[in-house]
Each structure stands twice: as C-alpha cells, then as structure tokens.
Amino acid sequence: MEGQTGPMRVLVTGGSGLVGRAIERVVKEEGGAREGEEWIFLSSKDADLTNASETKAVFEKHRPTHVLHLAAMVGGLFRNLRENYDFLRKNLAINDNVLHTAHEFNVVKVVSCLSTCIFPDNTTYPIDETMVHRGPPHSSNFGYAYAKRMLDVYNRAYFEQHGRLYTSIIPTNVFGPHDNFNIEDGHVLPALIHKAHIAKRNGTALEVWGSGRALRQFIYSLDLARLCLWVLREYDEVEPIMLSVGEEEEISIKDVVDIIVKASEFTGPVIYDASKSDGQLKKTASNAKLRRYRPDFSFTPFHKAIKETCDWFEANYDSARK
Template identity: 75%
Template sequence: MILILCPMRVLVTGGSGLVGRAIQHIVKEEGGGKEGEEWTFLSSKDANLMNMEETRAVFQKHRPTHIIHLAAMVGGLFKNMRVNLDFWRNNIYINDNVLQAAHEVGVVKVVSCLSTCIFPDKTTYPIDETMIHNGPPHESNFGYAYAKRMIDVHNRAYFQQHGRYYTAVIPTNVFGPHDNFSIEDGHVLPGLIHKAYIAQKEGKPLVVWGSGTPRRQFIYSLDLARLFLWVLREYNEVEPIILSVGEEDEVSIKEAADAVVAALGFKGEVVYDTSKADGQFKKTASNAKLLRYLPNFSFTPFNKALKDTCDWFVANYDTARK
C-alpha cells in the first residue's frame, strides 16, 4: 500500500508585516520550512479581511490546511489613545472573518497572534496564560486589547462547538527588521530607533517620550518566528501560550533608549519629555509554560538583536515603513 501524504498548506495573514516577514525569512532563507509544506504570505493587497466575501474568496483560492493569523490594525500607545473605537471594530471584523472562513474551508489549525496588552491593568506579576480575563485592560488601548481577547473566546467556542484546534500565542513587545518605524504611530523601540537616527543626522538631542521608567520585555522577531513554527507544528492546546524572554530580561524604556544610543553610535544629548504619557508601567509576563515545552530555546541577546535591527534600518532607511 502506498501512503500519500497530503501537503500542509500554510496561509499567513499579515504576511508583509514585522512578524510575517520574519516567518518568511526563517522559512525561505534559513531553511525553516519542511518538505511537504506550501507557504503563502498574504498582504492587505490580496484581500480586505474586514470584508467577509473577500476573506472567503482568498481562503477558497488557497484552500489552506493551516493558518498563522497575524493581520490586525496595530499601532503604538498614542495611536491607540486616539482611535480606540477603530481598533475595536476593525480587529473584531478581521478576526471573526478569518476564523469563520478558516472553519468553512476545513482548516485544521489556526494560530492567532495576541499581545500582552490584553492582560488586566490591575493585576499581580508575573502575568500568565490563566489571567487574560481577570479584569479590564489598561485604559489607553482598551479597544485593541478587548478585540484581541475575543480571539481566545472565539477559539474556545470553535473547539467546544466544532472540535477545532484553533489557538493563540501571546508575544511580548516584538521588534526587528521590517518593523513600522513611525515616530507618531509606531511602537516604542522602532520609534526610538528612528528618532535617534534623525537626531544624529541633525545634530539635535534625542527626545524620549515619557519618563523612561516603564518596563518591557522585548522579543526579537526572528526568535518569535521560530517559536511560531514550533506552535504551528507541535503545540496542541487550545489554551494560549506566552512567547517571551524571561522576567529577568525585562528592561526599562531608559535602558532601551541607552541601548539604541549605543547601537547607532549616537553622540548627542538624551532628554525625557515627561509631558508625554508613559502608558502601562509594566506587563511582566511569565514564560514558564513555554519553558516547560522548550527548556533549551535560545533567545537572541537583546543588544545583538537591537544592533541587527538598527543596522537593517540604516541600510534600508529609504524603503523602511516609517
């Protein structure tokens, strides 16, 4: 008897973003793809995932067996504070359409991407996977946070009603090549990199928004990409899993700014504009569950990952998102 193995057809939504490009790099440049796997990376040009008919059409076209769902409306603290309603509505539409269309075409597994900002603002630390729904998220980004939380509700409901093994990962602050380096709307680290680059060129001080005291765990996009592949192939729980460096690797925004200064060789003055909001003070997450599965996973050291990101930004300044 000849056993014919069906190919694993993986569709990545948000495939042109920070994490999508990192997964593409690992699969295509570093040999992370396996024989029998077909990979398709979608961008917003391929379909408007806020529209159910377009979502259905692109899923019918590619007939995926597995999905990595990264597509989302995203932005940094100040964009979130401005348009919480847009973050809520757009992400609810995207997530509902993607999961329902996946179910309709018989997708075996969906791995969606959440964020540590979904966790309660008032909580004990470190936060873990059991604490997602224990209280309201931080007021600054409640629209995005609640929309992302609902993916967890979606996943449990698809399992209960249809036996689907749809799950989600919760990364801490992601950074790396192909990030959005927008100063106004990007996340803290790429924003700092862009500001330091400009300040260096213009001979001006680097102005860091806020006090510099909030603390964050940063995960390099290529490390996250490797972990995504493991979750897709090996992780068989519906319950989400935090993908993060350890609690001991948490750094303050000031420490992150100092690291950017060192990586770019910035020689000017660094000043802190305390009239700007700090956002949530900390979101310390436990990676104990991840380490139970992968005790020997090696994260890229923060300073090396940051230097590689800064070098990429300088080399690709004209075409980088900003």
C-alpha cells in the same frame, strides 16, 4: 497531526508586517520550511479581511491546511486613544471572517496572534496565560484589547462545538527588521531607533518621551518567528501560550535607549521629557509555560538584536515604514 495528510499549506495573514516578514525569512532563508510545504504570505493588498466575501475568495484560491493569523488593525498608544471604536469593529470583523472561513474550509489548525496589552489593567505580576479575562483592560486601548480577547473565546467555542484545534500566541513587545518606525504612532523601540537616526543625521539631541523608568520585555521578531513555527507544528493546546523572554530579561526604557545609542553610534546628548506619559510602568510576563515545553530555546541576545535592527533600518531607510 490528526486529520492532516500530506504536506502543510500555510496561509499567513498579515504576511507583509513585522512578524510575517520574519516568518518569511525563517521559512525561506533559514530552512524553516519542510519538504513539500507551501507558504503563502498575504498582505492587505491581496484581500480586505474585514470583508467576508474577499476573505472567502482568498481561502478558495489557496486552500490552506493551516493558518497563521497575524493580520490586525494596530497602532501605538495615541492612535488607540483616538480610535477605540475603529480598533474594536475592524479587528472583530477580521477575526470573525478568518476563523469562520478557516472552519468552513476545514483548516486543521489556526494560530492567532494576541498581545500583552490585552491583559487586565489592575493585575498581579507576573501575568500569565490564565489571566487574560480577569478584569477590564487599560482604558487607552479597550477596543483593540477586547477584540483580541475574543480570539481566545472563539478558539474555546470552536473546540467545544466543533473539536477544532485553533489556538493563540501572546508575544511581548516585538521588534526587528520591517517594523513600523513611525515616531508618532509606532511602538517605543522602533520609534527610538528612528529618533536616534534623525538626531545623529542632524547633529541634535535625542529626545526620549517619558522618564525612562518603565520596564518592558522585548522579543526579537526572528525569535518569535522560530517559535511560531514550533507552535504551528507541535503545540496542541487550545489555551494560549505566552511567547516571551524570561522575567529576568525585563529592561528599563532608559537601558534600551543606552543600547540603541551605542548600536547606532550616536554621540550627542540624550534628554528625557518626563512631562510625557510613561504608559504602564511594567507588564511583567511569565514565560514558565513556554519553558516547560521548550527549555532548550535560546533567544538572540538583546544588544545583538538591537544592532541588527538598527543596521537594517539604516540600510533600508528610504523604503522602511515610518
């Protein structure tokens, strides 16, 4: 890559989160790292990235050539509704500090992580990379969404003014080992796995919030990790790239529940509380751009990935985030 001599030294922000842990596993256990490469996984204990001097100190210490920027203040639907100002301000600060410091330290490439929830609320489907800024995001999480959208704006500005190859990925709903399985503030899939665990243990019904009709595309954290390595090494566009299974893999929450029930061997009744919100009924994303680059990439079958996640949660119940 241009301007790059010698092995990569990769700094992963948010290194102890769902995606960071998956990348660490791919790098360390699947031979994802190449010879001479150095991988540094940062957690929030290592530096407060909302603080410019702490961000600078951590770059000074590790001197990365590449950055995978996963760190963010995140939360589920109900926390976003309560704290839009905090989500906006903290994520803007994190992103400004990480990108500005990367630029100052002459980092060759930064790959930042966006989210499909940043897309316009009123849109046509499927959504793709060109539609990020075409209208306001859903009102429930506008703070987080605008802060994440600004990463794309930063990337374009750094490229135009400084020739930097800073880019971003947009994964669909990520799940896997080391997720946050909190029932109140977590995302739908890990929350359901946790609920199924409790219902099985207590011999009670599994209660699902909403009708189960909503459709989602899910990506297994280990598949996303493998694709992150490819983006870091091979993808040379400033424009973002959607990392997702195909539109035909879109699945209803009800089907997800059935697969979790089977994987966790839960035999009790399942009740749907339709008085609770379904959220957006669909957010269908196109992975056509990814398929142009990687027609060969094979995703882990959904039921297998769910089974691995359920088994991990059972085995690590005491230490899992919940």
